[in-house]
Amino acid sequence: MSVLEDLSDAILDGRRAEVVGLVQKALDEGITPADIIEKTLRPAMGEVGDLFSRGEFFLPQLLLSASAMKNATDYLRPMLAEGAESRQETVVIGTVEGDVHDIGKNLVAATLEGAGYRVVDVGVDAPVAKFVDAVRTYDPAVVGFSALLSTTMIKIPATIKALEGAGLREGRVFAVGGAPVTQRNADEWGVEVYAADAGTAVKVIGQALARRRSGGDAS
Amino acid sequence: MPTSRERFLQTCRFEPVDRPWFRAYAFVWPETEIEWRKQGYTGPELGWHGEGLPQRFGLDEMLRVDPWYGPVPEFEYVVLEEDDRTKLYINHEGILMREFKEHSDTSVPQFVKFPVESPAEFEKFAAERLALHADQRLSAAWRQQVAMGQLHAVAGAANVTAISGQAVAAPAVEEHPRLCWADRWGGFFGSLRNMLGVQNLCMAFHDRPKLVERMMEERADRIIEITAEVMKYTDFDVFWYWEDMAYKAGPLVGPQMYRKFALKHYRRVNDWLRGQGVKYIGLDSDGDIRLLIPIWLDSGLNMLWPFECQSGMDVVKVRQQYGRDLLLMGGIDKRTLAPGGEVMRREVDRVMPLIADGGYFPELDHSVPPDISWPNFIEFVKYMDLRLGRG
Numbered sequence: 001m002s003v004l005e006d007l008s009d010a011i012l013d014g015r016r017a018e019v020v021g022l023v024q025k026a027l028d029e030g031i032t033p034a035d036i037i038e039k040t041l042r043p044a045m046g047e048v049g050d051l052f053s054r055g056e057f058f059l060p061q062l063l064l065s066a067s068a069m070k071n072a073t074d075y076l077r078p079m080l081a082e083g084a085e086s087r088q089e090t091v092v093i094g095t096v097e098g099d100v101h102d103i104g105k106n107l108v109a110a111t112l113e114g115a116g117y118r119v120v121d122v123g124v125d126a127p128v129a130k131f132v133d134a135v136r137t138y139d140p141a142v143v144g145f146s147a148l149l150s151t152t153m154i155k156i157p158a159t160i161k162a163l164e165g166a167g168l169r170e171g172r173v174f175a176v177g178g179a180p181v182t183q184r185n186a187d188e189w190g191v192e193v194y195a196a197d198a199g200t201a202v203k204v205i206g207q208a209l210a211r212r213r214s215g216g217d218a219s
Numbered sequence: 220m221p222t223s224r225e226r227f228l229q230t231c232r233f234e235p236v237d238r239p240w241f242r243a244y245a246f247v248w249p250e251t252e253i254e255w256r257k258q259g260y261t262g263p264e265l266g267w268h269g270e271g272l273p274q275r276f277g278l279d280e281m282l283r284v285d286p287w288y289g290p291v292p293e294f295e296y297v298v299l300e301e302d303d304r305t306k307l308y309i310n311h312e313g314i315l316m317r318e319f320k321e322h323s324d325t326s327v328p329q330f331v332k333f334p335v336e337s338p339a340e341f342e343k344f345a346a347e348r349l350a351l352h353a354d355q356r357l358s359a360a361w362r363q364q365v366a367m368g369q370l371h372a373v374a375g376a377a378n379v380t381a382i383s384g385q386a387v388a389a390p391a392v393e394e395h396p397r398l399c400w401a402d403r404w405g406g407f408f409g410s411l412r413n414m415l416g417v418q419n420l421c422m423a424f425h426d427r428p429k430l431v432e433r434m435m436e437e438r439a440d441r442i443i444e445i446t447a448e449v450m451k452y453t454d455f456d457v458f459w460y461w462e463d464m465a466y467k468a469g470p471l472v473g474p475q476m477y478r479k480f481a482l483k484h485y486r487r488v489n490d491w492l493r494g495q496g497v498k499y500i501g502l503d504s505d506g507d508i509r510l511l512i513p514i515w516l517d518s519g520l521n522m523l524w525p526f527e528c529q530s531g532m533d534v535v536k537v538r539q540q541y542g543r544d545l546l547l548m549g550g551i552d553k554r555t556l557a558p559g560g561e562v563m564r565r566e567v568d569r570v571m572p573l574i575a576d577g578g579y580f581p582e583l584d585h586s587v588p589p590d591i592s593w594p595n596f597i598e599f600v601k602y603m604d605l606r607l608g609r610g
Contacts, residue, residue: 014425055510058473060421067422100305100317101327103417124317124329125305148327150588179467180529197468 003029004040011044011072012051014064019072033076037116045069045115045202052199062111062199069114089209092134093144094122096155101148104178107198108144115202117142128155128162135168141212142205144195147178156181157189173208177201223279227396228456231499231522233543233577239607242279243600245269245553246586255593269587276600282395284365284453286356288404288445289413290348294334307331312403312413313344333416338430344414345437349404351444357452365453397455400503405442407435407481408464408472409504417471424476431480439484443491450495457499457522458492460485465506467530474510478517485518493519499546505585506530512537516544525549528584538573547573548580553587559595567602574607581607 001009007022009015026036048065051057057065091112095105102124113119120138122130135143143163147153156176163169175193176186186194192208195201221229226240247269252260263271273280293311300307307317313334335341404410411434412420423431446458464471489500501522502515507530512523526532526549534550555566573579581603587596603609 055469058469058476059417059471060424060473060476063418063421064425098319099327100319100329102329106418125319150590 004031004036007036007072008040008044008047011041011065011068012048014061014068016064016068016071019068020075023072023075027079033079037073037076037080041069041072042115042206045111046206049111049199049201049203052197053203057199059107059198062107066107066111066114069116070110073114073116089142090118090120090138090140091142091144091205092120092122092131092138092140093146094126094131094134095124095146095148096152096159097125097127098155099147099149099152100124102146104148104198105144105146108146108177108195108201111198111202112205115206128159131159132162132166132168135163135172136166140172141209142173142175142193144175144177144201144205146176147181150180153178153180153185156185160189160191171212173205173212175201175205175208222394224393224396224456227279227281227580230577230580231456231546235577238609239574240279240580241603241607241609242273242281242580242582243269243276243603244273244281245583247272248586248588250589251587251591254589255596258593260593276604278600280395281398281457283400284397284449284455285399285401286358286361286445286449288356288401288442289410290344290404291350291352291355292348294348313348314413330416333414333419335414336419338427338433341414341430341434341437349437349441351441351448353448356445357448362452396457397453398457398459399446399449399455400459400461401442401446402459402461402503404461405438406460406462406502407438407484408477409462410438411435412464421472424472424480428480435481435484439487442488446492447495455497457501458497459500459522459524460502460520462502462504463506464504465508465511465530467507469507469509470511474514477511478514482514482518485515485520489519501546501548507532509537512541512545516541522546522548525582525584528552529554532584534570534573534579538576538579543578546578546580549582549584551581551583553583553585553591556583556587556591556595556599559592559598563595563599564602567599567606571606 003022003026007019007026010018010022023036027033045065048057048062052062093105093109095102109119109121120134120140122134131143145156145159147156160174173193174191175195176189176191177195181194183194193204195204221237223240226236226238229236230240246267247265252265262275265271272278290312294309294313296308296311298306298308305317305319307315309315314330315332316328316330318328335344403413411431414434415423470477492500499522500520501524502520503524505525505527508523515523521544523545526534526537526547528550532550534547537545537547551570552566555563570581574581
């Protein structure tokens, strides 16, 4: 088994203590940090998401794998070539105003971070202005909105509208999720991604970004 | 004429009943009650459990006899921080949480820190706060309510306050079915989640299996000990666990892992309950619990509630799959009451074949949010009465 295959398995198995050693072994074999992230770590996290969507993985496995990913990407980050880090996609994520629930959002943030994204978490009960400021400041490729209640879900389209009004919509992938949120809501609000759960969020966001990069419609 | 309790038990035994048992139980949001009062409701305060609704509509009721299975003494309520909208505080279960000052009952808090982070902390927590403490758990007020056959209106408090108003004489004949519902602390996931938090608990299944095992063992010990104490004062017809261990995409923990850890503990408690003559053992969990049902059935449990439709639960399909092995309560999609009318009637009609089959208690699948109007709630109850032949 190659070191990269071993590393991929370690991510899937959540073997957090072993990943750094395997990453170093890959580096010693001449594999670049960027390649380790793009060709092994992110696909492994994508597979974790698939397994979660198929009901073969559950929250414990998701958390363990995300934690293993984070160990690996944290180790590699200082080694990324100058400029490579700036190419790392940024995700701004938050729970909309009126809602302080954050378990789902935190899980998505953890899995995105584990997958190598730079995550800026604007927290809970985040008013429109906080989202607008964060998008202006960090220029993210992705903006994620979370709501747990049907009564707070209505803040998502309001926040999206504000971002549009501020000229901050174009060229970004918007993602929505949370207990009351559905694909139908995502379609109504004109967002590119509906994340049904933390496991699929990484995959569907990655797919949307890939479509955008290839010049297609991200949704 | 059969009593409400006799009808309840007949339904549990899949026997014919002269009139189906129906209680219209639902968690009524405080905001809902505010709206209902604007829309014509003029009765007493409803509270979270919809107090007074059964009497208003002439419906069936369940008498709860459970004491508090959680921390005793309760943690002192301490506010650590607050601003004009939110407060950060330690609740009665020792959880540090942030929630809105207004509508706190109907928004979900942000959980910041949980009371147990290590095996040593657990042992201390268990010794100090989870032990029997009979005098506090089964307080004088609790004993009074049970003896007098009064409806138990308060859940989640270590010290039940005596119900004010007229006490009823101890019933000569037991009118209502009695439920011992170990709310929030009677189970093997929900209570551990209260102590560790969901993320730490999920990691603990892998990282600290001995701790998880010990915590589940303690819960089984305590459920038996507390329930044995309850039985010194009253019998009951149904025992319920509380788990809340699933969401719309499925269970929080995989069934294989959960079976490995929890099955033996459920079995131990269920075997003990059956040995005490308790025939009906149920469990309360929101969310999509389909993958967990086989575990619970294998443990000897035979009733589930509330079958949350928003998470994909369908009582008709569950009955098709499990037949008479499982008693069902709930499963009427509350979301159909907002539009009401034909939408609501179609939903009620959908579950009616289960009434004919038996072993089913029709009920809304969860709480009553404010988009369900008072006239629409009345319409629902009246239509249920019509379809159940009660009106």
